[in-house]
Structure formats: structure tokens, C-alpha cells
Amino acid sequence: MNRIERKFKELKIKNKKAFIVFITCGYPDLDTTRKLISEFVRQGVDIIELGVPFSDPLADGPVIQESSQAALKRKTDINAILNLVKIARKNKIDIPIALMSYYNPIFCYGRERFIKKAKASGVDGVIIPDMPPEEDRTFIKLAGKFNIDTIFFLSPTSLSSRIKLIAGVSKGFIYYVSLTGVTGPRKKLSPGLVDNLRRIKKITAKPVCVGFGVSNRRQIKEIYKIADGVIVGSVVIQKIKENINRSDLVKRVGACIKKLH
Amino acid sequence: MLPNKKGYFGEFGGRFVPETLIYALNELESEYKSALADKKFIQQLDYYLKEYAGRPTPLYLAKTLSKYLGIYKIYIKREDLLHTGAHKINNTLGQVLLALRMKKTRIIAETGAGQHGVATATVAAMFGLKCDIYMGTEDIVRQRLNVFRMKLLGAKVIAVETGSKTLKDATTEALRDWVTNVRSTHYIIGSVVGPHPYPMIVRDFQSVLGKEARQQILKKEKRLPDYLVACVGGGSNAMGLFHPFFNDKGVKFIGVEAAGFGLASGKHAATLVLGRPGVLHGSKSDLLEDKFGQVKIAHSIAAGLDYPGVGPEHAYYKSIGRAKYVAVNDQQALVGFSLLSEIEGIIPALEPAHAIFYLKKLAKKIKKNSLIILCLSGRGDKDLDIVIQRLKI
DSSP states (O other), X not given: OOHHHHHHHHHHHHTOOEEEEEEETTSSOHHHHHHHHHHHHHTTOSEEEEEOOOSOOTTOOHHHHHXXXXXXXXXXXXXXXXXXXXXXXXXXXXXXXXXXXXHHHHHHHOHHHHHHHHHHHTOOEEEOTTOOGGGOXXXXXXXXXXXXXXXXXXXXXXXXXXXXXXXXXXXXXXXXXXXXXXXXXXXXXXXXXXXHHHHHHHHOOSOEEEESSOOSHHHHHHHHTTSSEEEEOHHHHHHHHHTTTOTTHHHHHHHHHHHHO | OOSOTTSEETTEEOOOOOHHHHHHHHHHHHHHHHHHTOHHHHHHHHHIIIIISOOSOOEEEOHHHHHHHTOSEEEEEEGGGSGGGBTHHHHHHXXXXXXXXXXXXXXXXXXXXXHHHHHHHHHHHHHTOEEEEEEEHHHHHHTHHHHHHHHHTTOEEEEEOSTTSSHHHHHHHHHHHHHHSTXXXXXXXXXXXXXXXXXXXXXXXXXXXXXXXXHHHHHHHSSOOSEEEEEOSSOHHHHHHHGGGTTOTTOEEEEEEEEETOGGGSOOBOHHHHOEEEEETTEEEEEOBOTTSOBOOOOOSSGGGOOSBOOHHHHHHHHTTSEEEEEXXXXXXXXXXXXXXXXXXXXXXXXXXXXXXXXXHHHHHSOTTOEEEXXXXXXXXXXXXXXXXXXXX
């Protein structure tokens, strides 16, 4: 059982939901990312999703795009990111960590090399927004062999046959994209959200967490009623951006997390 | 027959897209299948290709050019004579008819040189569909005449400021739009790139030019050509020409990429010549990337070639040795541009000007009795701003 699975078991016993935070690794710099991870642990975040920056993030809206560009300018690469996780584990940070990466950086790095190094560094899962499961069964098997969860997506346009397929291969949890669109805060939740989640929950018992467009406490409470967890990203990145030159950036982002959680 | 069921040409192709788009790609694939089986659809497409776009285009024997280069015969497939000035309309007509079958009310497209944008805006205007075109700000400046044309045709041109501000980022932005508006919108991709079934659909719609060329050369010369030469950005005109000759083993394919400031400069768009396998814009193909898989910014004087990716079927042709890919730089393309203008009275677009220049190199290597077909994918009107500047006319 890896950290993600254990976390969901634990939450289930406590009858609680998973609060998952996404940040772009290396934004504004790796040192801040390291501090933010510790702050998230303090604030009781359940799982951290660490974004590997990519030059062409086609599932992301302007906020995450900008943070990725900034991280790339500072030459944040997979080695540096894995090293950051490794050091965090050495420092007894035991929070589940999933890497969110587009397919090409992993493919280019070498899939087996990536999985082995990720495992050795203490990564628990991978989320690849542009890799539907049928495109790379080898990678899924490889990740499974090293007990790294492959987390797949469902969206409002997924038909029942897809739900079954994704539910079958997704490990750790299923990432439900709340809307048709890219990442970024929205004022309102998508109107079909509750019905779609019910449809999915009827088909699978695996945890389903909702991301994309989630930006405030009210929305999160709504989602908790029906899903197993929530993922916030852009709203956190936005907060980082607003405080980018302040010495108390980490504290302020922590306060934002506290308000959402 | 490739691609296979999963959209692969050998190891290239596939569907590397966010989950939201899977449904739309499935819908497009099944609609395309049923359209192909529908006589009415085929008749309708033929009608518009003939009556509206101006097909068939001539296969013109360029006598002066042949003599000048010392090649037996060079034939030029005149896609530049089509309505809107390039081969792009072959594809947009086909795809707009598919969009109508799927009852989509809005069309989006990406464009580099603006030729695909114009061809998309044109068919959207004719069929009364709302149309938004994504174009990088750098291309908006260098291909401004095409921006005016799109606007006159009633399309909205959305400026893309991110990344390279050229075709790569326009494509990424168009994909983001599609993810958002997937239910109402059809995305007309302009080249043989993108997730399955796009590389197949665009190839099939562009194959009309290769099929025509094959019939025309057989009629005129009673034999098949020795070489097919075409420029490759994403690779749609080249694939349109090559594909119908695939089984004609004696016919050699040469794709000409953009070497920009030179292959050694790092500023080029020679994806097949210097790239390696990777994933961009929904498919696995050759790619220009750094050592961590970040996509590089391409460079070419020709906006239509200025792209760090390439169609997966080209990567496949390269991998099996069916086609050869070479590169021609900016300066050489300008030489090709002037050459065709001056000795044949045909002003080419900067994209096929790369292929024209390559004929000079090819002439030195091949048998004197060689028979060549060159695809003149578009005309040069759109490039006059750049050429006037560069050639100091």
C-alpha cells in the first residue's frame, strides 16, 4: 500500500475528504517550493500534486501557463524536481506526493528511468493530462511494478464505456475534471457536476477527486457532498504570484490554504 | 492500410490529448467514416472542389526551369492557382462539410502563414458558420495581408502572445479553445498533425492533389515520375502529393524542410532532419526539443514552415526509408523564390520556394533523364512584404 492509498483509507475511517493542492514546481523557485510543501503539511493538506513545468501545457489556463514558463526560465527540470522530493523525504516529510507532468518530458527522460528514479525519490503517483490510458500501457505496467499510482482523468464528456475503462486502470484516485475547459479559477461550478459525479460513483468504488475551476470554500463544500476530494491549483498559484516579491510569501499562501481547507 | 485502429503509423501518431477531447475525436472519426460511405458527401465535396476551389489544377511542364537546371522535365503541380491561393482549401472544404454533418455551429483553426486561416474563414463564410482563427502575433505582423483577408471574410483573428508567438502556440491555443467549446465547435486542423483521426483526414482530403498529379503525369508522359518534391512544415501538401504514389516503389519522395538561419545555428524548423521522437499537439512524431523534452522554438522565413513538429506519417515514411527529408535555409529559399518568378513567371509562396531551391541541388545528383513533380503549394502574394524587405526591391 503506498502513501496515496493509505491516505484515502485513513480519510474514509475518519469520514473526511481529501484536500489536494497543486503547485508548479520551481515557481517562483525551488527553494520556495520546498518551503511551501512544509507549509502545506502544517496546514493539513492531504496530498500534494507537484507540477513538472512544460513548454506547451495544453490543458492549462493562463495562470498555470505563466507559472510553468517562469519555472522553465529557471531551468526547473525533472532531475531537480525528483531531487527536491528526495530531500523532503529525508527530512521526514511523509505527505503523499504525485507528479503532474505532460507526456513529453517523461517520454524524453526515458519512461523506465523516470519511474525508477521517481520511486527512489519517494514519489507516490503520476498524473499525465495528455496521456489517455490506451496510449501507453507499457508505462502503466511499469508504474504498477514500482508501486507508483497512475491517476487518470474523467471529464463531463466521458461516456459510460470510458468511465469503466478509466476506473479500471486509475490507481490512487480518479481525477474528475469539473468542466469542459482548461485549468483556472471559475466563479461557479459546472451545472452538470453533481449528476456526472453520481454517474461515475455508480460505476466505480475508487476515490474520485474533483479539479479544474475550483476556487473557493463554498465550491469545495459543494464538491465534498458528493466526491471524495478536491484539487485546487490555479487559485494557489495566483496567490503565489500576488506575493511573489514578499518575504512572507509562504505564510500568505499558507493562510490562503487555511481559508480554503 | 495505415493508420491502424488506434491511429498509429508504425510507432507514430496516436491520441495524446486531455480526456475531454476523446469524445470529440471519436465523434469525428465515426462521422468521417460514415461520410466516406455516403455518395452524397463525396459528390458534394467534388462539386465544391471543382466549382468553388477550381480543381483540377494544372500539372504544368516548366520548360525553362527544366532547361536552366539541366533536368529532363520538371512538372509543377499548380496548387497556387486554387481559390484562396494555396492547397489549404482542399482540406477546409472537406472538414467544413464534416462539421456541418456533425451539426457544429462554430469553426476554429490555427494558422501560421495565414493560408489555412484564410481557407478556413472562406469556407466558414460560405456556409454561414461562426469562425475564430488563432494566429501568433509574430505571424500577424509578417503575414498581415492574410490577416486582412480573414477579417474581410468575417472571421475573428485571435492574437496569440504566448511562447514563440507563431504556429506552435497558435495550435496550442486552438486546442485549449476546443477543449472548452468541444460540444459546439469543430476544430479544423490545417496540416497532417494533431491527434488521430486528424493526420488521416487531412491527408485524405489533400490526396486529391496527388491523385490528380498521378493521372496527369501518366497521361502526359505515359510513365510515373522519378521524384516528387514538396516542402514540409506540418507536411500536408507533401503528404497530399506523396500518399497516392506510396505503392509506386520507383517514385522517390523528397520532403524539403526549413533550415532557417542554418542547421548549425539552432534556429531552424528541420524537424525530420534533426528532431527525435516526441509528443506535441496530440500525436507522437518527430520533434525539436531540448534534452528535457521541452519543445524548442522553430525558425523559418516561411511562416507556414515555422513549426517544431511534423505530421506522424512523415516520421513514419522517414523511419521506413520511404521518403527522404532535406533542409533549405532562408537565404536559399529567397533564391528559389526569385528563380521561379524570373524564369517561369510564377511568384511562389516562401514555403514551396524552399522546394524550388532544392531542385538546384537535386539536379546535380540525379540522372539527366529524370522526371520530377514539384508541388507548388501556394502563391507568393502573402509574402511580398517580407520579400521586398529582404531582396531590397
